[in-house]
Amino acid sequence: MPAPATTASPSSGVPDSRADRTVLDADDISRALSRISHEILERNKGADGVVLLGIPSRGVPLAERIATRIAAVEGSSVPHGSLDVTMYRDDLRLKPARTLLPTQIPDGGIDDKVVVLVDDVLFSGRTIRAALDALNDVGRPRAVQLAVLVDRGHRELPIRADFVGKNLPTSLVQRVRVHLTGVDDEDAVIIEGAAS
Amino acid sequence: MSSFLVKGARILGGDTRDVLIRDGVLVFGEPDADAEVIDATGLIALPGLVDLHTHLREPGREDAETVLTGTQAAAMGGFTAVHAMANTDPVADTAGVVEQVWRLGREGGYCDVYPVGAVTVGLAGRQLAELGAMADSAARVRVFSDDGHCVGDAVLMRRALEYVKAFDGVVAQHAQEPRLTENAQMNEGELSGRLGLAGWPAVAEEAVIARDCLLAAHVGSRLHVCHVSTAGSVELIRQAKASGWNVTAEVTPHHLLLTDELAASYDPVYKVNPPLRTTADTEALRAGLADGTIDVVATDHAPHPLEDKDCEWAAAAFGMLGLETALSVVQETMVDPGLLSWADVADRMSYAPARIGRVSDHGRPLEDGAPANLVLYDPSVRRVVEAAESVSLSRNTPYAGMELPGRVVATFRHGKPTVLDGKLA
Amino acid sequence: MKKHLLSAGDLSREDAELVLHTAEELRSLADRPIKKLPALRGRTVVNLFFEDSTRTRISFEAAAKRLSADVINFSAKGSSLSKGESLKDTALTLEAMGCDAVVIRHGASGAPHRLANSGWVRASVVNAGDGTHEHPTQALLDAFTMWRHLGPRNGGTLDGQRIAIVGDVLHSRVARSNALLLHTLGAEVTLVAPPTLLPVGVDSWPVETSYDLDGVLPKADAVMMLRVQRERMNGGFFPTAREYSRRYGLDGRRMATLQEHTIVMHPGPMVRGMEITADVADSDRSVIVEQVTNGVAVRMAVLYLLLGGSEPAVGNPDGADA
Numbered sequence: 001m002p003a004p005a006t007t008a009s010p011s012s013g014v015p016d017s018r019a020d021r022t023v024l025d026a027d028d029i030s031r032a033l034s035r036i037s038h039e040i041l042e043r044n045k046g047a048d049g050v051v052l053l054g055i056p057s058r059g060v061p062l063a064e065r066i067a068t069r070i071a072a073v074e075g076s077s078v079p080h081g082s083l084d085v086t087m088y089r090d091d092l093r094l095k096p097a098r099t100l101l102p103t104q105i106p107d108g109g110i111d112d113k114v115v116v117l118v119d120d121v122l123f124s125g126r127t128i129r130a131a132l133d134a135l136n137d138v139g140r141p142r143a144v145q146l147a148v149l150v151d152r153g154h155r156e157l158p159i160r161a162d163f164v165g166k167n168l169p170t171s172l173v174q175r176v177r178v179h180l181t182g183v184d185d186e187d188a189v190i191i192e193g194a195a196s
Numbered sequence: 197m198s199s200f201l202v203k204g205a206r207i208l209g210g211d212t213r214d215v216l217i218r219d220g221v222l223v224f225g226e227p228d229a230d231a232e233v234i235d236a237t238g239l240i241a242l243p244g245l246v247d248l249h250t251h252l253r254e255p256g257r258e259d260a261e262t263v264l265t266g267t268q269a270a271a272m273g274g275f276t277a278v279h280a281m282a283n284t285d286p287v288a289d290t291a292g293v294v295e296q297v298w299r300l301g302r303e304g305g306y307c308d309v310y311p312v313g314a315v316t317v318g319l320a321g322r323q324l325a326e327l328g329a330m331a332d333s334a335a336r337v338r339v340f341s342d343d344g345h346c347v348g349d350a351v352l353m354r355r356a357l358e359y360v361k362a363f364d365g366v367v368a369q370h371a372q373e374p375r376l377t378e379n380a381q382m383n384e385g386e387l388s389g390r391l392g393l394a395g396w397p398a399v400a401e402e403a404v405i406a407r408d409c410l411l412a413a414h415v416g417s418r419l420h421v422c423h424v425s426t427a428g429s430v431e432l433i434r435q436a437k438a439s440g441w442n443v444t445a446e447v448t449p450h451h452l453l454l455t456d457e458l459a460a461s462y463d464p465v466y467k468v469n470p471p472l473r474t475t476a477d478t479e480a481l482r483a484g485l486a487d488g489t490i491d492v493v494a495t496d497h498a499p500h501p502l503e504d505k506d507c508e509w510a511a512a513a514f515g516m517l518g519l520e521t522a523l524s525v526v527q528e529t530m531v532d533p534g535l536l537s538w539a540d541v542a543d544r545m546s547y548a549p550a551r552i553g554r555v556s557d558h559g560r561p562l563e564d565g566a567p568a569n570l571v572l573y574d575p576s577v578r579r580v581v582e583a584a585e586s587v588s589l590s591r592n593t594p595y596a597g598m599e600l601p602g603r604v605v606a607t608f609r610h611g612k613p614t615v616l617d618g619k620l621a
Numbered sequence: 622m623k624k625h626l627l628s629a630g631d632l633s634r635e636d637a638e639l640v641l642h643t644a645e646e647l648r649s650l651a652d653r654p655i656k657k658l659p660a661l662r663g664r665t666v667v668n669l670f671f672e673d674s675t676r677t678r679i680s681f682e683a684a685a686k687r688l689s690a691d692v693i694n695f696s697a698k699g700s701s702l703s704k705g706e707s708l709k710d711t712a713l714t715l716e717a718m719g720c721d722a723v724v725i726r727h728g729a730s731g732a733p734h735r736l737a738n739s740g741w742v743r744a745s746v747v748n749a750g751d752g753t754h755e756h757p758t759q760a761l762l763d764a765f766t767m768w769r770h771l772g773p774r775n776g777g778t779l780d781g782q783r784i785a786i787v788g789d790v791l792h793s794r795v796a797r798s799n800a801l802l803l804h805t806l807g808a809e810v811t812l813v814a815p816p817t818l819l820p821v822g823v824d825s826w827p828v829e830t831s832y833d834l835d836g837v838l839p840k841a842d843a844v845m846m847l848r849v850q851r852e853r854m855n856g857g858f859f860p861t862a863r864e865y866s867r868r869y870g871l872d873g874r875r876m877a878t879l880q881e882h883t884i885v886m887h888p889g890p891m892v893r894g895m896e897i898t899a900d901v902a903d904s905d906r907s908v909i910v911e912q913v914t915n916g917v918a919v920r921m922a923v924l925y926l927l928l929g930g931s932e933p934a935v936g937n938p939d940g941a942d943a
Binding site: 381384385386387388389390391392393394395397461462463506507508509510511 | 708709727728729730731732734735738739751752753754755794797820821822823825826
């Protein structure tokens with residue numbers, strides 16, 4: 001069976017230097033998502049023609065939450081779904097074949113829509129590059145924008161987010177974990193490992 | 197001819213006696229200062245083994261084996277005489293072919309080769325071959341067999357059994373009902389169903405054995421049953437013997453040791469005719485050999501070139517090597533578990549096959565003045581069988597990678613060493 | 622499954638369910654404008670067919686191409702390659718050309734095992750039907766079809782579902798693979814055939830057997846009809862085609878005894894009028910055409926899981942085999 005698609009933790013260091021730190025709690029996450037929702041509406045002058053696509057796994061509930069907030073503001077629902085990028089990853093061959101995650105394109109498709117990709121953490125940018133490729137096979141959006149809960153830096157590709165919940169400077173040995181109720185027990189963003 | 201003094205060997209695994217090999221005969225209790233001394237401490241001396249069932253492939257398939265290489269393999273296994281089966285190309289169904297094979301054996305000098313004559317012309321099962329001419333030839337054929345094919349026609353089998361009485365011959369039947377085994381690939385059972393390989397039911401062997409035993413009794417002739425492979429066959433032969441009928445039987449080393457489970461690998465090295473059977477069958481065969489129901493261990497040594505085995509199962513040839521490993525397999529399956537003594541082994545692998553084949557100067561007890569056909573065997577070692585080490589031209593041994601006990605140290609044929617120190621002399 | 626897919630029996634329940642779930646994701650690809658994924662770009666898949674089977678070959682071909690693999694079709698039927706030794710030579714040729722997977726269909730049972738375990742090739746070997754042995758991807762697509770239809774009313778699994786497999790079990794690689802896989806997935810399989818067309822030793826399989834089709838049908842959740850070749854008549858397996866159809870064929874009258882939700886399946890190609898009548902094959906219960914669609918998705922899943930990553934995602938990745 002596939003190994004969990006997480007990287008091995010750089011653990012065998014000194015134990016007491018590995019304090020886990022909660023950097024966003026439930027309220028912080030809620031506020032960040034509300035702000036992102038408003039920014040999306042502002043940027044696109046409303047929700048018309050906007051489609052939210054979460055990148056599994058945690059981008060999907062984030063896209064749902066943003067959709068809910070936009071619906072509350074606008075009074076009408078915004079199409080949202082999911083886009084699995086597994087088969088488009090550039091590191092596909094470096095690990096055992098990964099389990100596919102759901103791709104759910106909303107009715108109406110993405111042609112001539114503004115697609116907002118939603119993910120939890122923006123890091124190297126490789127996932128987003130894969131998502132852009134995946135999107136290309138699904139249709140031709142008018143524009144693609146990117147919303148992330150956390151931008152932790154260390155980009156390896158010329159990619160930036162349009163909407164950021166929180167910029168979080170990290171060191172490369174640290175790990176950023178996003179917990180979301182529905183998938184996890186709580187809402188929290190946690191940094192594991194000490195800054196170098 | 198040089199002489200050898202074998203010191204310290206246990207005769208038939210029993211008492212230690214020194215034995216002098218001189219002028220082609222055994223001499224006990226006489227020193228000879230000129231003799232080359234062979235230290236046989238810890239070794240067992242057995243009479244030279246006699247194989248009633250060997251395929252030497254020559255003429256016709258010299259790429260698989262020749263009379264020379266086959267008899268060398270036999271010598272390495274402790275044999276001093278082999279019966280060469282008739283399914284060569286051309287078939288050994290005339291005096292000319294059997295004499296050729298016989299002569300090749302004499303020229304090679306590693307074993308006395310006793311050709312088996314075909315029962316029917318071309319092994320085709322339609323017309324009797326000239327059995328009398330083969331019996332009268334220089335090869336003095338006494339064993340007749342269509343081995344590889346069954347003499348399926350009941351009338352033809354009856355006639356053959358009757359006819360060989362004229363020269364004290366024996367018909368060695370390959371018992372395989374042809375219609376029940378069309379395209380058959382392996383023992384019919386749970387495994388054949390699972391593997392999708394066409395099944396070879398035990399009844400196909402047993403039905404022919406039953407018929408032939410009744411025929412032999414009816415016409416008062418000698419029947420020999422080749423490579424018995426099922427528990428039911430053992431029981432039928434047991435009953436025939438109890439009835440006083442003149443029926444003998446052989447079992448191969450591989451049917452004593454190996455089972456059909458090996459077919460699950462789809463490796464054709466385990467494809468053989470008759471097929472490997474179940475554990476229950478191997479147990480019945482061992483018991484039958486122990487109680488004398490089965491008279492003989494015969495190798496059915498069947499060499500095949502690599503390309504006939506290095507392919508998918510259904511396309512592969514039937515058969516496996518056996519000469520070099522026979523004694524080890526018998527030790528493993530019969531002697532070590534206490535089913536046979538070494539004296540019994542001498543009977544099953546030397547006396548009995550010589551008696552059935554009417555071979556006079558092999559299969560004789562190790563006593564003063566007996567022909568010096570002798571094997572020295574070390575039962576104390578264990579070795580892993582390597583296919584590449586075989587002196588056969590072929591490599592299709594099913595025991596490759598398997599650990600077996602024992603090793604033939606020396607073989608003497610008519611006083612001349614064919615194997616010394618475990619190597620061809 | 623290990624490095625190869627040779628037998629349905631090699632799949633653990635976890636493996637089989639991973640294939641089904643992966644196939645479920647891949648099935649939606651058929652609805653997209655671009656029916657292609659890049660996962661196997663640069664990988665080479667050889668379809669090595671020693672037996673004619675256009676439908677299986679094009680199914681594998683479509684699957685591999687939709688995953689962007691390069692596909693080489695090697696049809697060896699009728700050529701000198703029907704002889705045994707050439708399997709090895711063909712394998713060595715493929716190895717020399719460099720291929721990542723060999724999809725093999727062969728008339729000899731066990732030929733894929735030989736290919737996988739003989740050291741002739743390093744590629745993954747997928748059994749696309751060998752002799753009267755197995756056809757594991759057919760079983761996977763059958764299970765996938767059943768799972769889609771029966772799963773939603775059964776908690777998402779095939780646990781306890783009753784599957785009747787009817788016909789020439791003896792000569793059917795489809796029946797063997799289905800019996801193994803459906804058992805692994807928790808279904809209860811009943812093989813229905815005249816006694817002459819059941820293999821010796823079937824009593825030790827993890828299935829029920831029956832000679833009475835009418836007794837089995839009313840309880841079945843899915844009925845799979847197997848092809849019965851008329852030539853079997855000549856082997857004495859049954860007296861006449863008419864008698865076979867009367868006792869073991871699925872016709873409208875028998876179909877009426879099925880439960881409302883029961884589906885009718887056939888691995889194809891059908892012999893209409895023999896084991897199945899046209900009105901049954903074309904009825905609403907029949908999922909025979911859908912089986913073909915699902916075949917592509919399932920084979921994509923198998924190829925992806927074997928070749929998509931650095932090592933196979935199912936089973937023991939060391940490739941060891943008994």
